[in-house]
Amino acid sequence: xxxxxxxxxxxxxxxxxxxxxxxxxxxxxxxxxxxxxxxxxxxxxxxxxxxxxxxxxxxxxxxxxxxxxxxxxxxxxxxxxxxxxxxxxxxxxxxxxxxxxxxxxxxxxxxxxxxxxxxxxxxxxxxxx
Numbered sequence: 001x002x003x004x005x006x007x008x009x010x011x012x013x014x015x016x017x018x019x020x021x022x023x024x025x026x027x028x029x030x031x032x033x034x035x036x037x038x039x040x041x042x043x044x045x046x047x048x049x050x051x052x053x054x055x056x057x058x059x060x061x062x063x064x065x066x067x068x069x070x071x072x073x074x075x076x077x078x079x080x081x082x083x084x085x086x087x088x089x090x091x092x093x094x095x096x097x098x099x100x101x102x103x104x105x106x107x108x109x110x111x112x113x114x115x116x117x118x119x120x121x122x123x124x125x126x127x128x129x
Contacts, residue, residue: 001055001106003067007046013078015069016043017053022064022105030084033066060110067101070094080104 003017019040020033042053046069053067068079074094079085081098089096 001040001058001063001065001108003042003053003055003065005046005051005053005067005069007048007051007069009071010048011071012048013046013069013071014043015046015051015053015067016041017055017065017067019055019058019063019065022062025062025105025107027064027083027104030066030082030088033064033082034068034088058108060108062105062107064105065101065103 001017001019005015005017007013007015018033018038020028020038022028040055040058040063042055044053046053064082066080066082066085068077070077077089077092077094077096078099079089079096080101082104085098089098
């Protein structure tokens, strides 16, 4: 799975892309996607401009994709606008933004090892919650 991140903040961000099971395309609770035990994710620094994060060896099935980024001085955070994400963002003492993403649920067919996730939003360009 490939997630494209557009970072227009002018500074390096630390970002993560997580996948959670979404059987029959039904969104799981947000805590199942970002909670402990999550094994389908990628994280790391994202320079200004366009970058990708790749999650390899994704088994066949339907998944929800959720991306989040934070700046180096921990004053701002961006996360995919996902049902219940407000609960997560409220836990952090910083300015937070929920941003629209291109696709929420993706399906990996049995005969194909990976499919790209649509382009994510431009992190750093949304209005505060």
